[in-house]
Amino acid sequence: MRIKNIVLITALFGILALSPGCKSEKNNEIKVVNFEQLEPVFTKNDDVLYVVNFWATWCGPCVKELPHFMEVYDQYKSNKKFRMVLVSLDDSDNLETSVKSFIERMNLKGELYLLDDIKKMNEWIPAVNPDWSGAIPATLVIKNGQTLSFDAKELSKEELLERITKHLQ
Amino acid sequence: MKTISKIAGLLMITLFSFGTLSAQGGYKIGDEATDFKLKNVDNKMVSLADFKDAKGFIVIFTCNHCPYSKAYEDRKIALAKKYAPLGYPVIAINPNDPAAQPEDSFELMQVRAKEKNFPYPYLFDEGQKIYPQYGATRTPHVFVLKKENKKNIVKYIGAIDDNYKDINDISNKYVEAAVDALLAGKEVEVKTTVAVGCTIKVKK
Numbered sequence: 001m002r003i004k005n006i007v008l009i010t011a012l013f014g015i016l017a018l019s020p021g022c023k024s025e026k027n028n029e030i031k032v033v034n035f036e037q038l039e040p041v042f043t044k045n046d047d048v049l050y051v052v053n054f055w056a057t058w059c060g061p062c063v064k065e066l067p068h069f070m071e072v073y074d075q076y077k078s079n080k081k082f083r084m085v086l087v088s089l090d091d092s093d094n095l096e097t098s099v100k101s102f103i104e105r106m107n108l109k110g111e112l113y114l115l116d117d118i119k120k121m122n123e124w125i126p127a128v129n130p131d132w133s134g135a136i137p138a139t140l141v142i143k144n145g146q147t148l149s150f151d152a153k154e155l156s157k158e159e160l161l162e163r164i165t166k167h168l169q
Numbered sequence: 170m171k172t173i174s175k176i177a178g179l180l181m182i183t184l185f186s187f188g189t190l191s192a193q194g195g196y197k198i199g200d201e202a203t204d205f206k207l208k209n210v211d212n213k214m215v216s217l218a219d220f221k222d223a224k225g226f227i228v229i230f231t232c233n234h235c236p237y238s239k240a241y242e243d244r245k246i247a248l249a250k251k252y253a254p255l256g257y258p259v260i261a262i263n264p265n266d267p268a269a270q271p272e273d274s275f276e277l278m279q280v281r282a283k284e285k286n287f288p289y290p291y292l293f294d295e296g297q298k299i300y301p302q303y304g305a306t307r308t309p310h311v312f313v314l315k316k317e318n319k320k321n322i323v324k325y326i327g328a329i330d331d332n333y334k335d336i337n338d339i340s341n342k343y344v345e346a347a348v349d350a351l352l353a354g355k356e357v358e359v360k361t362t363v364a365v366g367c368t369i370k371v372k373k
Contacts, residue, residue: 119331121364
């Protein structure tokens with residue numbers, strides 16, 4: 001099993017190395033992560049504007065606002081100083097049964113993660129934002145480790161644009 | 170010296186006003202919680218004052234539709250069965266506007282209560298007047314109150330425990346620990362926690 005994994009990882013790196021700078025348009029691979037793996041998004045000093053959205057397939061307002069996020073993503077995806085990170089808080093047991101098909105159906109793009117770190121909610125929820133009680137949807141705009149906006153509510157396209165345009169050239 | 174104390178005073182005032190600003194969102198530990206008069210699934214009105222012998226309350230903002238509320242349903246029932254006889258009844262309140270979340274209508278609350286045979290009142294926050302006063306932001310969201318000099322004082326705000334998904338892998342039963350401490354006349358150790366949950370639904 002372990003050898004198989006190593007082979008797989010090596011192969012993956014090989015493919016990545018062969019395609020430098022190739023930013024695939026069909027980018028709806030979802031990665032299951034813990035908070036430590038996700039944390040760089042909140043701390044990176046790379047002048048990139050990160051839009052981070054916490055959502056779940058079962059969350060009505062999340063499902064309603066995701067198309068707005070995709071429209072905004074399409075508008076800015078070519079901007080190297082812009083990245084959109086969608087973090088699913090679905091139960092990881094539902095990854096294959098419902099989350100992946102939902103991503104496909106909604107044509108979700110950007111960087112997709114499923115945060116599977118249930119037992120540490122009392123560490124990562126305050127780390128994401130001290131004002132967050134854990135209710136979703138929640139959206140942050142972050143640049144160089146600074147939170148420029150935090151909303152624990154459904155956003156319209158206009159509201160989302162308003163939060164990001166002033167920080168992008 | 171005078172300037173220093175002036176600055177200190179100003180700083181205190183600033184800090185204080187910041188404190189009240191953030192408190193706009195609801196209760197902090199030690200605040201007095203408001204009573205209410207809300208309709209139960211049996212069509213009778215329920216107030217905290219009705220529970221003359223209670224030592225306190227486990228107030229849970231919860232609802233029908235939210236997967237987290239559902240995941241905790243049996244644990245809410247267990248809490249009620251364990252702590253109501255000890256003087257801490259569970260009071261469940263649905264804070265959602267059915268116009269925004271039809272699954273959380275009063276009629277469907279009645280259906281769910283009957284199906285699951287809830288041993289606790291399941292109240293409807295009609296007009297959504299109560300949850301903002303408490304500062305509930307999600308379902309489920311628990312407020313443990315203790316009666317002190319006829320006032321209901323907030324002693325714990327947060328989650329029921331630290332694992333919504335797997336009851337066999339719970340390390341901290343926050344609500345039980347809080348109520349156990351209060352029953353033993355001790356200070357609650359973990360007074361606030363956070364957890365993922367569903368936003369409270371308000372019609373736009």
